Amino acid sequence: MAEGSDIIILHKILITAFVITFVYNYYTEYGITIIEIENPTFSLLGPFNTTQIVADDNYNQLIDIDQFTFKINPQPCENYSAGFLLMIIVTSNPSNYENREVIRNTWGKNQDSTKVVFLVGESENINITNQITNESKSFGDIVQGSFIDAYRNMTYKHVMGLKWIVHHCPKAKYILKADDDILVNLPQMLRFLSRELSPWGAKDLIACRVREHTKALRYKSKWQVTEKEYAPEYYPTYCPGWAIIYSQDVVPRLLKVAQDLPYFWIDDVHITGVIAEKIDVPRTQLASFILSTISIQTLKALGPKYIQQFMFSPPDMSLNQITDIWKLISEYKY
Ligand SMILES: *[C@@H]1O[C@H](CO)[C@@H](O)[C@H](O)[C@H]1NC(C)=O
Numbered sequence: 001m002a003e004g005s006d007i008i009i010l011h012k013i014l015i016t017a018f019v020i021t022f023v024y025n026y027y028t029e030y031g032i033t034i035i036e037i038e039n040p041t042f043s044l045l046g047p048f049n050t051t052q053i054v055a056d057d058n059y060n061q062l063i064d065i066d067q068f069t070f071k072i073n074p075q076p077c078e079n080y081s082a083g084f085l086l087m088i089i090v091t092s093n094p095s096n097y098e099n100r101e102v103i104r105n106t107w108g109k110n111q112d113s114t115k116v117v118f119l120v121g122e123s124e125n126i127n128i129t130n131q132i133t134n135e136s137k138s139f140g141d142i143v144q145g146s147f148i149d150a151y152r153n154m155t156y157k158h159v160m161g162l163k164w165i166v167h168h169c170p171k172a173k174y175i176l177k178a179d180d181d182i183l184v185n186l187p188q189m190l191r192f193l194s195r196e197l198s199p200w201g202a203k204d205l206i207a208c209r210v211r212e213h214t215k216a217l218r219y220k221s222k223w224q225v226t227e228k229e230y231a232p233e234y235y236p237t238y239c240p241g242w243a244i245i246y247s248q249d250v251v252p253r254l255l256k257v258a259q260d261l262p263y264f265w266i267d268d269v270h271i272t273g274v275i276a277e278k279i280d281v282p283r284t285q286l287a288s289f290i291l292s293t294i295s296i297q298t299l300k301a302l303g304p305k306y307i308q309q310f311m312f313s314p315p316d317m318s319l320n321q322i323t324d325i326w327k328l329i330s331e332y333k334y
Pocket residue numbers: 043044045046047048049203
């Protein structure tokens with residue numbers, strides 16, 4: 001009797017172990033992302049209900065800058081009339097040549113489903129201006145607008161990115177806006193967009209590591225904001241600017257409102273907070289897709305499977321960190 005039930009228990013344990021092993025192998029072998037977005041507030045598109053960008057803003061106006069022009073304006077999207085999956089716009093300081101070089105050599109390598117351009121303003125230093133011209137000739141990936149590149153001009157740059165998408169890359173299904181000091185796990189990101197989301201795109205998607213209930217800082221600091229600039233005590237829920245995913249449809253809607261609102265220099269709060277609320281698009285939380293600072297040190301030890309678990313590094317990475325993590329990613333076979 002006792003012996004019999006022991007055997008049954010053993011049997012159950014073996015079956016459970018077998019099922020766990022099978023499921024684990026299935027997930028890891030077929031590379032299915034285990035993290036999922038709960039209660040999505042966006043919708044996914046299919047082959048018969050795609051969206052389309054119609055440009056209807058004044059091309060030569062950027063918020064309160066009249067006679068705006070693109071000083072440098074490459075057209076990496078022009079021959080993709082059927083569209084492609086992901087356009088990446090990286091906001092960069094003109095002097096950050098090394099960051100751009102590292103991105104070009106790591107996660108930002110152009111391929112058919114993804115293109116990268118760097119958004120810059122004008123520099124007042126002639127050497128940097130020459131450097132930008134040279135870089136643009138060599139790589140064709142610099143988008144430069146006619147405003148001085150400055151900290152308080154970040155919103156011009158971000159809105160210029162939206163404008164550039166609307167007028168020059170309207171066929172991209174998804175747009176990633178990134179800073180030039182992060183790493184994107186691009187293979188994982190492409191899989192996420194085309195498999196977890198949809199290769200036809202999505203609607204009402206603004207996704208990032210969402211920040212909620214953030215106070216506007218009134219004391220002296222890099223982020224000090226006066227009540228005249230922004231009156232309420234708290235910012236709306238918003239997406240920090242270092243990594244934001246937009247679906248195609250939200251870009252012209254954000255642009256349209258941004259063009260008409262008074263200038264506010266904190267671009268991410270303004271665009272993904274204030275304006276996103278005006279067009280009524282919720283922000284989707286991607287916190288679980290971000291590599292934790294602790295895991296950066298242990299990424300090697302955690303093994304290649306861990307590579308599948310994140311889509312972005314945290315912000316403010318060193319160039320060596322970007323290169324090192326990319327090496328691990330590119331060694332991993334999908
Ligand atoms: C588009 O079609 C898919 C089915 O193909 C459906 O699941 C989805 O809800 C539709 N999305 C919108 C925005 O209509």
